[in-house]
Amino acid sequence: MKHVIIGAGPSGVVAAEQIRKLNTKASITIIGDEPEAPYSRMAIPYHLIGDIEEKGTHLRHAKGHFKTLNIDVRNARVEAVDSTNKTVSLNNGADVSYDKLLIASGSRPNAPSIPGIDQAGVHSCWTLEDARAIAALAKPGAKVIQIGAGFIACIILEALARRDVDLTVVEMEDRMVPRMMDNVAGNMIQDWCVEKNINVFSNGQVMEIVKVDGDHTFKVKVKTPTGETELDADLVISATGVSPCVDFLADSGIEIDTGIIINKNMETNVPDIYASGDVAQGKDFCTGEYAVQAIQPTATEHGVIVAQNMVGRKGAECGGTINMNVLDTMGLISCSFGLWQGVEGGESSTLVEKDKWRYINLQFEDDVLVGGTAIGMTQHIGVMRGLIQSETSLGKWKDRLLENPLQIMDAYLASTHTAAIR
Amino acid sequence: MQMSLVIDANKCTGCLQCEMACSYEGEGVFNPTKSRIKIFPFHDEGIFVPYTCTQCDEAWCMHACPVEAIVINKATGAKEIVNDLCVGCKVCTIACPFGTVNYNADSGKVIKCDLCGGDPECAKACPTDAITYQDANWTGYDKMKDYAAKAVPAS
Numbered sequence: 001m002k003h004v005i006i007g008a009g010p011s012g013v014v015a016a017e018q019i020r021k022l023n024t025k026a027s028i029t030i031i032g033d034e035p036e037a038p039y040s041r042m043a044i045p046y047h048l049i050g051d052i053e054e055k056g057t058h059l060r061h062a063k064g065h066f067k068t069l070n071i072d073v074r075n076a077r078v079e080a081v082d083s084t085n086k087t088v089s090l091n092n093g094a095d096v097s098y099d100k101l102l103i104a105s106g107s108r109p110n111a112p113s114i115p116g117i118d119q120a121g122v123h124s125c126w127t128l129e130d131a132r133a134i135a136a137l138a139k140p141g142a143k144v145i146q147i148g149a150g151f152i153a154c155i156i157l158e159a160l161a162r163r164d165v166d167l168t169v170v171e172m173e174d175r176m177v178p179r180m181m182d183n184v185a186g187n188m189i190q191d192w193c194v195e196k197n198i199n200v201f202s203n204g205q206v207m208e209i210v211k212v213d214g215d216h217t218f219k220v221k222v223k224t225p226t227g228e229t230e231l232d233a234d235l236v237i238s239a240t241g242v243s244p245c246v247d248f249l250a251d252s253g254i255e256i257d258t259g260i261i262i263n264k265n266m267e268t269n270v271p272d273i274y275a276s277g278d279v280a281q282g283k284d285f286c287t288g289e290y291a292v293q294a295i296q297p298t299a300t301e302h303g304v305i306v307a308q309n310m311v312g313r314k315g316a317e318c319g320g321t322i323n324m325n326v327l328d329t330m331g332l333i334s335c336s337f338g339l340w341q342g343v344e345g346g347e348s349s350t351l352v353e354k355d356k357w358r359y360i361n362l363q364f365e366d367d368v369l370v371g372g373t374a375i376g377m378t379q380h381i382g383v384m385r386g387l388i389q390s391e392t393s394l395g396k397w398k399d400r401l402l403e404n405p406l407q408i409m410d411a412y413l414a415s416t417h418t419a420a421i422r
Numbered sequence: 423m424q425m426s427l428v429i430d431a432n433k434c435t436g437c438l439q440c441e442m443a444c445s446y447e448g449e450g451v452f453n454p455t456k457s458r459i460k461i462f463p464f465h466d467e468g469i470f471v472p473y474t475c476t477q478c479d480e481a482w483c484m485h486a487c488p489v490e491a492i493v494i495n496k497a498t499g500a501k502e503i504v505n506d507l508c509v510g511c512k513v514c515t516i517a518c519p520f521g522t523v524n525y526n527a528d529s530g531k532v533i534k535c536d537l538c539g540g541d542p543e544c545a546k547a548c549p550t551d552a553i554t555y556q557d558a559n560w561t562g563y564d565k566m567k568d569y570a571a572k573a574v575p576a577s
Contacts, residue, residue: 324517
């Protein structure tokens with residue numbers, strides 16, 4: 001049996017290892033288009049900060065890890081998938097045949113349509129190559145403009161700030177991290193950044209990036225609610241979200257919506273072709289709908305389940321993954337889980353302590369937790385996931401949580417562990 | 423023989439000696455906020471609940487780690503943080519549905535119970551046998567494992 005995996009990120013690598021665990025004889029090939037050892041994009045900010053070397057971003061550390069597992073890791077770009085002849089064609093002219101194909105090609109940064117976005121000195125922060133370019137330009141005192149204040153944007157803020165650059169963030173929406181944080185939380189993070197001497201323009205839009213001669217490399221035109229302004233920049237970072245890498249699948253017959261549509265067995269509409277991770281539009285546990293969740297836990301959970309299906313294990317279904325994120329914005333730690341926006345007819349419980357930089361919001365449907373947001377909380381936060389995914393009936397503890405959402409851990413213990421306090 | 427921490431909340435008096443012993447073993451300080459095992463008091467019900475990682479088979483934390491900084495200790499079965507590799511991204515703290523991996527802002531890394539390499543200080547410090555370290559085969563460990571499996575459907 002020949003298993004071919006497109007993508008050397010967390011989902012592809014976990015899938016390959018799991019296939020090997022389940023089948024010692026199968027042929028396993030991973031095809032990745034970056035000339036690096038398989039690495040984690042999530043670790044890049046910590047490399048930029050200087051906490052880790054480049055090799056610290058690698059997904060696996062043991063020497064010869066993939067060789068030992070007899071997993072062939074190739075550096076090439078897949079240009080097309082031919083599902084009739086069951087081959088993938090590579091940019092080096094080679095064709096690779098498969099019995100089972102996993103598309104775990106991940107996502108890539110969106111390119112906002114801004115004049116001047118395609119020039120040296122304007123970078124995404126997505127690959128190790130990007131990180132090297134940013135590290136070279138983000139010198140102490142350099143003026144850096146970051147377009148976008150989403151998850152990835154926020155997570156690299158600290159890396160940039162610690163490099164002592166003069167940093168400005170321009171976000172189109174009305175708050176920071178709008179797709180992960182509610183209004184209160186997004187604004188709290190923004191206030192925090194402003195206190196840390198970062199200029200933040202929310203409701204702002206970068207109109208044009210013009211290369212100039214002078215002390216700085218660029219003039220950047222920014223539209224804000226109060227008018228237009230022109231800012232100097234030596235480096236512009238574009239971080240306006242990511243989208244699934246699906247362009248090479250144009251003529252493959254594989255059904256694509258936002259991402260590749262998969263069923264509960266992680267298979268696409270084309271037999272023997274599966275998808276996982278950022279590129280897959282899989283089942284969301286909370287909504288029951290199929291959506292792209294470009295997050296690490298989903299990528300690895302997908303990897304485990306898809307491997308079982310690829311080796312033909314019965315009953316390995318994905319019951320749905322939970323959208324969740326944790327973010328460290330220059331020391332302010334925030335997280336959100338599930339349906340943090342709440343549900344119609346649901347109830348919520350909120351505690352805001354602006355002076356302590358603490359916030360918690362819980363969302364309920366009947367007496368079940370369906371979503372949550374927290375800032376400034378780092379202990380036992382995983383129980384929010386536990387309560388959401390186990391659909392635990394909270395009983396009287398829901399009323400206690402409505403009074404004081406900080407009792408979330410007590411509610412968890414009481415309703416899951418100890419009959420005496422239920 | 424796989425050993426496991428066995429917790430009997432009914433025997434816990436809330437003395438917090440386990441937290442002291444744990445924080446001293448793990449961080450070199452007597453500071454309950456640095457303990458990997460935590461006692462949760464329920465004053466209305468008059469009960470104290472010791473709580474820590476059950477070293478579950480699913481190992482959500484380990485699978486979610488993007489840099490292979492959580493590994494299994496083959497001798498004890500514990501899922502251990504490799505400090506040199508942990509970048510402090512905290513994904514494990516949201517991935518663990520039991521909330522037993524916590525971020526330690528002082529070190530910039532996460533901490534969790536590692537069974538002290540097979541000689542857990544909490545169990546030794548507990549004066550009432552509310553926390554014991556026993557052969558996993560005849561204790562409530564299986565019950566806890568069943569619970570762990572049920573708490574989060576193996577998606």
